[in-house]
Amino acid sequence: MSDAPTSGRILPAASVMLTTIMAIMDMTIVNVTLPHMMGALGATADQVTWVLTAYIVAEAVTIPLTGWLAARFGRRRVMLVGIAGFVIASAACGLSESLSQMVLFRLIQGIAGAPLIPLSQGVLVTLFPAEQRGKAMAIWGIGVMLGPVLGPTVGGLVTEHLDWRWVFYINLPVGLLNLAMVARSIRETPRQPAGTDWLGALLMIVGIGSLQTMLDRGNQEGWWDSGVILLLTLTAVVGLALFVWRGLTAKQPIVDLRLFADRNLALASTLMLVFGLALFGTIAIQPLLMERLLGYPVETTGLVMAPRGLGAALGMLIVARISGRVDARWIIAIGMGLAGGATWVMSWYTLDISPGWLIWPGVVQGVGMGSIFVTLSTLAYVTLPASQTDAGAGLYNLSRSIGSSIGVSIAATWYSRFGQADWNQLGGHINPFNPALHHWLQVQGLTLSNPKAAVLLTNELSRQSSMLAFTQVFGMIALSFVLMLPLLLLLKPTGKK
Structure with a gap:
């Protein structure tokens, strides 16, 4: 694909940029609508924040599975299923009548949207030759950087002039357009044999899920003054330690942590972690x-x-x-x-x-x-x-x-x-x-x-x-x-x- 003429890269690049913006924006677009959701869903200020936590945890747990999913089912197929699932879950979130329904559908939305971001980056990496990789990452990066900034702005405007449910409904036309663009422009990758390491998957879900929940709820719960946060911290430490051990020793791990032997990937990931903090x-x-x-x-x-x-x-x-x-x-x-x-x-x-x-x-x-x-x-x-x-x-x-x-x-x-x-x-x-x-x-x-x-x-x-x-x-x-x-x-x- 890297040999494709420049004109043949425009539609795929636009497709993955729209995919990235759509998935990233939903991390922050909901923030300003929480006070409006409280009355409609009958939730307290503390309970309604689970709408944010559900999406964040689901995304973090699913992102590492991207390589396994793409190898087993093909990159294009995973993207199409992910976009379709994201759109359906968005509609369900908008129709939710209780907090439990909203949290469930936000979990599904996070699971469906998580692989879209790394797969979009993967498409651009293979689409552009090495000497134009900076241009490719600029296209992808605009989506990643604009999403968190535009999310609260768009969420505030939609909530102010329409209704809080429209922060989810606007994903329907955008997602359907994106679905058509991806179906039209993204090529399928060969499917490869990929074993399923169920133990590794379980350890990953427990470890990363506990870590993300602890980080998201820690300040509200008073950190280690809370028994719940202490339990989540202990579970995260044990779960992640066993997940790393499994990822380094299993013949076909669900997430191949041995890729971090690549110096550039390891250092770039470390810097990105600190950069994400800032x-x-x-x-x-x-x-x-x-x-x-x-x-x-x-x-x-x-x-x-x-x-x-x-x-x-x-x-x-x-x-x-x-x-x-x-x-x-x-x-x-x-x-x-x-x-x-x-x-x-x-x-x-x-x-x-x-x-x-x-x-x-x-x-x-x-x-x-x-x-x-x-x-x-x-x-x-x-x-x-x-x-x-x-x-x-x-x-x-x-x-x-x-x-x-x-x-x-x-x-x-x-x-x-x-x-x-x-x-x-x-x-x-x-x-x-x-x-x-x-x-x-x-x-x-x-x-x-x-x-x-x-x-x-x-x-x-x-x-x-x-x-x-x-x-x-x-x-x-x-x-x-x-x-x-x-x-x-x-x-x-x-x-x-």
Whole structure:
């Protein structure tokens, strides 16, 4: 397929890009609809978050099976079944009348959609020759990067102007169009004999499923103060340890972990895990900053977040042009510098920032992240045999999925813990002996004994401690880019000498 003329690559590339956007966007499009679902499904705020957890866990458990599925049934057939299942499950989610129904159909939606992302990447890897691999990963990366950014924006607009059920119904026309495009443009791959390692599959489901559930629910449950989280952690550690042992020793493992012997795939997957932490950690908390503290409506928040996606697309297009001519390590290093620097600027935010100060660091961060994403996605498959592309893509995308879950979980935990510490520290300055307090009250036309003073002070303390917590989280995310830099030394030089 890599010998196909450029004109013959347009429809397949467009097909897999639409597939990627559709699958990735459903990870975040539901977030803004949760308050509306609570009343319709009769669920509490804690219960309704299982709508998110179900999809995340189902996707993480199924992604590693991509190579086995493609080998046993053929890449095109798996994609068609996956898209069809995703569309049907989306319709069922929209028709759900109870929380149990919604969680069940979200599980099915996650299972059906999980192989679509790595298979889309696998199609592009085999469709384009090695010298144009950067261009291929830019096309795929635009879908992966735009999906999480556009999800809350589209979800907010649809919920505001139509109904929350339409965040699922819009998948029907998009999915049917995508189904037709894939059926028309994607070639089938030869089916290969693939044994079924049921023990390995069970260990994988238990280990990865427990890990993802623990990460998604940990902050809500109070982490290891909760017996449930302790049990999930123990199950994840034991299950993953046995899964790794099985994957390295079985003759025909369900997931061939020996592929990580490929240095590029192993390092790219490790960097992608940390990168997913930074990307999704930022995307998870910035809307909270704008909506909770700055009072932005959902639509405005989406519009402010959207330029980050444009910056990512720009970064990917630039890298696609210079890929193969510049050492990949330098491209990643520059991308980390841009993304880390922009995130560090976010740690300077105050309650008085303008929308411009929210937008331009996001654009710069997007350019850096887009550069990193395309380059890593290209490096991961440089030395991997073509026959192992789908299996390698499954492992690589599992790193992205776990990294994103860790990022969201850690960012939420940091925000909660930093907020509590800042509340206590700032609250210590509210005492009758602080002249600054009396000056502030005088400006408000109040005295310390006035009942309104306590209300105003409590509100202001909450705002200031929350703002400090957000900036501290941004600072920690910026630091994560610095921690990734030493791993670049392990990568082999690329590009023209």
